[in-house]
Structure formats: C-alpha cells, structure tokens
Amino acid sequence: MFCLSRLPKLRPLPRPLLAAAHRLRIDLRCSISSSAPPQVSPRGDEEECGDFLPWLERKAGVEVSSCLSIGKSAYGRSLFSSKAIRAGDSILKVPFNVEISPDDLLPEIRSCKVGNVAKLAAVILKELKMGQDSDWAPYMRCLPQRKEMHSTVFWSDEELEMIKESSVYQRTIDKKVGMEREFSVLRHALDRHFPEVSKDMEFEDFMHACALVESRAWESSKGYSLVPFADFLNHDGLAKAVLLRDEQKQFSEVIADRNYAPGEQVLISYGKFSNAILLLDFGFTIPHNIHDEVQIQFNVPLQDPLFKMKLYFLQRHCLQITRKFGISKCSADNFTIKEVRSAKGKGTGIPQSLHAAVRVLSCTSLEELNDMEEEAAQNDGRLGRRPLKNINREIQAHQLLLPHITKLIDQYSASAKLMNPTGCPASKRGGIRRSMACELLAGELHILKSAASWLEIKESVSGVRNPSLVFWWVPAAGSQSEPSSLGACKSGVRIIRFSCSLLQS
Numbered sequence: 001m002f003c004l005s006r007l008p009k010l011r012p013l014p015r016p017l018l019a020a021a022h023r024l025r026i027d028l029r030c031s032i033s034s035s036a037p038p039q040v041s042p043r044g045d046e047e048e049c050g051d052f053l054p055w056l057e058r059k060a061g062v063e064v065s066s067c068l069s070i071g072k073s074a075y076g077r078s079l080f081s082s083k084a085i086r087a088g089d090s091i092l093k094v095p096f097n098v099e100i101s102p103d104d105l106l107p108e109i110r111s112c113k114v115g116n117v118a119k120l121a122a123v124i125l126k127e128l129k130m131g132q133d134s135d136w137a138p139y140m141r142c143l144p145q146r147k148e149m150h151s152t153v154f155w156s157d158e159e160l161e162m163i164k165e166s167s168v169y170q171r172t173i174d175k176k177v178g179m180e181r182e183f184s185v186l187r188h189a190l191d192r193h194f195p196e197v198s199k200d201m202e203f204e205d206f207m208h209a210c211a212l213v214e215s216r217a218w219e220s221s222k223g224y225s226l227v228p229f230a231d232f233l234n235h236d237g238l239a240k241a242v243l244l245r246d247e248q249k250q251f252s253e254v255i256a257d258r259n260y261a262p263g264e265q266v267l268i269s270y271g272k273f274s275n276a277i278l279l280l281d282f283g284f285t286i287p288h289n290i291h292d293e294v295q296i297q298f299n300v301p302l303q304d305p306l307f308k309m310k311l312y313f314l315q316r317h318c319l320q321i322t323r324k325f326g327i328s329k330c331s332a333d334n335f336t337i338k339e340v341r342s343a344k345g346k347g348t349g350i351p352q353s354l355h356a357a358v359r360v361l362s363c364t365s366l367e368e369l370n371d372m373e374e375e376a377a378q379n380d381g382r383l384g385r386r387p388l389k390n391i392n393r394e395i396q397a398h399q400l401l402l403p404h405i406t407k408l409i410d411q412y413s414a415s416a417k418l419m420n421p422t423g424c425p426a427s428k429r430g431g432i433r434r435s436m437a438c439e440l441l442a443g444e445l446h447i448l449k450s451a452a453s454w455l456e457i458k459e460s461v462s463g464v465r466n467p468s469l470v471f472w473w474v475p476a477a478g479s480q481s482e483p484s485s486l487g488a489c490k491s492g493v494r495i496i497r498f499s500c501s502l503l504q505s
C-alpha cells in the first residue's frame with residue numbers, strides 16, 4: 001500500500017534499530033583510521049552532479065528514473081524533465097536500499113537522548129568525515145554547503161532582527177538552544193565511542209547537518225530518511241505531486257501531477273507549509289503563500305485577581321491552550337490564525353479557541369466567567385462556538401482582540417518599512433535573506449489585516465444619533481441566531497459589526 005509521506009514536521013515513528021549496527025562498526029573501524037582521507041565537502045558551485053544518477057542506479061541495482069536529469073535553477077540543485085512527461089507517469093522510483101537513515105548508526109549513538117533529526121545528522125557527519133571512503137561520497141558531494149543554506153538558524157543577530165515580529169524569531173532562538181543541547185549530548189557519546197568522528201567537529205558542522213536533514217529528509221518508519229535523487233526536487237506549494245512511500249514494495253515514488261515538456265523543472269509539494277515553517281526549516285519563502293498563518297500570543301497577567309480562575313477556564317475551554325499556561329510570572333499561549341474570511345469569501349475566520357480565550361481574558365468577575373460557562377453548556381459546551389447573549393460582554397472581548405491585532409499590524413508595518421527593500425544589501429546572501437524576511441512579514445501582515453477587517457469597525461451607524469457602541473450580528477442566511485437586542489452602551493465607542501455565521505464556522 002502506498003502511504004503519503006511528509007517532510008520533517010510529522011512525529012517520527014519509533015522502531016528497533018539494531019540491524020545495521022554491525023555494518024557500521026566495521027565501516028568506522030576500517031574507514032576512519034589514523035590515515036583518514038580528507039572529508040568530503042558538499043558540492044562546490046562548479047560541480048553539476050552529472051554522474052550521480054548512474055552511480056545511484058548501480059548502487060540500487062535498478063533504474064531510478066528514465067525521464068529526469070539533474071540541473072540547476074534559482075532554487076539550487078533541481079530535477080528537469082529529460083523527455084516529455086505526462087500527468088500520471090511514474091517519474092522516479094528510489095528503492096529503500098539506497099535511502100540513508102539512522103539505522104546506519106551504532107547502538108551507542110542511536111541510544112543517545114537526542115531526536116531523530118540529530119541522529120540522522122550524525123550519520124551525515126560520519127559519512128562526510130569518511131571522505132572518499134564513504135559509500136555515499138557521490139551523494140555527499142551533491143549536498144548544499146552551509147554557506148548556501150538560509151534556514152534562520154544560520155542568520156546573524158542583525159538578520160534575525162528583521163523578523164523579530166514573527167514567531168520565527170523566537171522559534172529560531174529556541175531551536176538553536178535545542179541544537180546546542182543535542183550537540184553536547186551527541187558529542188559526548190561520539191567522544192567516548194568514536195573520537196575519530198567527533199575530532200574537530202564544531203557546532204556549526206552539526207547545525208549544517210541538522211539543516212540538511214530538516215530541509216531534505218522524509219519521515220519514514222526509521223524516523224527520518226534521506227531519499228537520494230528525490231531530494232533534488234524543489235517545492236511548489238500548489239503542486240499535487242508528493243513523494244509516496246510503498247512500505248510493502250520498499251520504494252519511494254513520485255507520480256507526475258501534470259504534463260511536462262522536455263527541459264522543464266519538475267516540482268512537488270513538500271506539504272502545506274507556511275512561510276514561517278519554510279523559512280525556519282527549509283531556508284526559503286514563497287510569494288503569496290496560501291498556507292501562511294500568524295501566531296498571536298495572549299498573556300494572563302499575574303496581577304489579575306482572576307489569574308488562577310482564568311487559567312483554569314482557558315485550559316478547560318481553549319483548544320490550543322497548552323503547556324505555556326501555568327508558568328509563574330505571566331501566562332501566555334499562542335493562537336494560530338490563517339487568512340480570515342473576507343468579503344470575497346476566502347479564509348477560515350477567527351479560530352474558536354481564540355474567541356474563547358478573549359472572552360475568558362476580558363472577564364472582570366468570577367460571576368461573568370461562570371455565566372459564560374453556563375451559557376456555553378446550554379449549547380454544546382464550547383465557549384467560542386456561539387456569540388454571547390450579552391452583547392456588552394462580547395464587545396468587551398473584542399475590545400481586547402482588535403487593539404491587539406492593530407498593534408501587531410503597526411509593529412509589522414514599522415519593521416517592513418525599516419527593511420528598505422530598495423537599499424543595497426551588504427552581500428548577495430544578505431539580499432536573499434532580506435527578501436525572504438520581506439516575504440514572511442508581508443504574508444503575516446496580510447493575515448493580520450484580514451483579521452482586523454473581519455472585525456470590521458464603523459464609527460457610526462445610520463439611525464443612531466448619539467455615537468454609541470452598537471454590536472451588530474449579521475446572521476447567516478436562514479439562521480435564527482440574531483441577538484435579542486442590539487446593545488447600546490458607552491457613548492463615543494465605535495461600532496463593531498461582524499458575521500455570526502463566521503463565528504460559528
């Protein structure tokens with residue numbers, strides 16, 4: 001049976017890893033001797049990997065592809081059609097026997113308390129160290145060098161400053177801290193069992209190997225596996241073609257999702273990834289990414305007299321509330337919003353969990369919290385599912401959300417302006433990263449703006465003489481859920497109008 005295989009974000013599957021251990025022990029002892037050959041450098045710019053496919057097919061013992069050839073594009077190493085391809089054609093088949101997985105590690109290293117990315121990174125480090133003696137030397141030579149990679153862990157502090165508004169900023173810092181921890185664990189184990197491998201190994205080498213894994217390994221029954229040749233395929237967020245894995249027949253395959261004329265670059269989808277994920281893990285962004293999303297963070301201040309109760313309610317009702325709530329100084333959690341449905345009908349609306357959260361956070365008494373829960377219980381129990389009957393409370397909640405989003409919009413706009421895309425970057429690499437930062441911020445800003453305009457604000461409403469706050473539900477077609485009254489409260493407050501049908505989506 002074929003099963004869909006996705007790039008690194010999915011949880012790896014555990015498996016027993018004893019089978020390959022003996023082979024590796026022999027490899028290490030024989031090949032990493034005192035007269036170890038020079039390390040293989042991943043590809044130089046001049047190298048075109050032209051002999052790579054015949055080499056891989058010899059190693060696999062079968063044909064891997066009869067219609068693709070390796071070349072270069074603006075995306076780096078790429079696969080091109082060498083003859084006409086029709087939608088539905090099988091364009092490559094890579095047998096599992098030429099995949100690289102953490103199976104190729106010794107038990108002493110495999111049992112290290114590090115994740116699957118770090119384990120596969122250790123295999124790459126070992127193969128690179130073995131130089132020309134590595135069974136994988138022709139493949140290792142085709143991999144991108146560190147200086148060619150743009151995952152944000154390689155960005156300088158100054159470059160990271162450009163994206164400080166985005167969650168990618170903090171995720172990069174957290175990721176680097178995690179990598180440092182894993183490096184020290186792995187290094188300790190290598191020093192102990194295989195000093196030949198860890199000799200002269202720097203943290204930067206480990207980061208490079210981890211970035212290679214994250215940007216080109218697929219989830220497999222062995223954790224993550226590198227699928228040589230298939231990993232020269234670049235990403236198109238709209239492509240339907242993906243890498244398929246047939247666990248029974250033991251090969252990975254790609255089926256063309258459209259016709260290709262000879263010489264065209266063939267693209268697949270790595271998955272439905274936002275620019276935030278693409279930048280963090282793959283080192284690139286795509287313009288107008290339909291999978292973009294923004295993380296919005298809310299805090300419950302410790303000095304809030306209802307702090308504990310609100311935490312309790314949030315944990316109970318807000319689906320996305322997870323680990324971070326409950327930490328000491330202030331509690332916060334992230335909510336993911338995608339493009340909010342606009343007048344054109346795109347997007348998915350403000351997530352229910354966020355609705356629920358702002359309702360809880362805006363409460364000023366225990367009575368309000370209890371009333372809200374009681375009201376939810378009369379429906380399906382979910383706090384964010386239906387509009388509150390008490391319009392004033394609903395307004396209270398949205399007065400918390402809208403300014404929050406507006407503030408983020410201002411911050412994003414200021415950062416985007418500071419980047420000055422017309423100015424001359426210090427280097428080509430600096431220019432590439434700056435345009436990625438621009439693309440990331442532009443996509444996230446677009447989403448924030450869509451959320452703000454969804455929470456449409458009007459200064460007055462016809463028929464209301466004195467400016468007063470009116471909260472107007474626009475019922476979904478055929479819906480009975482129009483509120484019993486239009487709430488008019490504090491004079492001078494703005495009008496919020498939004499669609500009840502979206503709230504219920």
Ligand SMILES: C[S@@+](CC[C@H](N)C(=O)[O-])C[C@H]1O[C@@H](n2cnc3c(N)ncnc32)[C@H](O)[C@@H]1O
Binds near residue numbers: 077234235284286
């Ligand atoms: C699986 S590899 C594909 C082969 C890669 N181009 C190479 O040189 O080896 C993934 C990497 O290719 C590049 N890439 C893939 N799709 C891209 C795209 N749509 N735009 C820019 N870079 C892309 C990124 O550097 C990414 O980390």
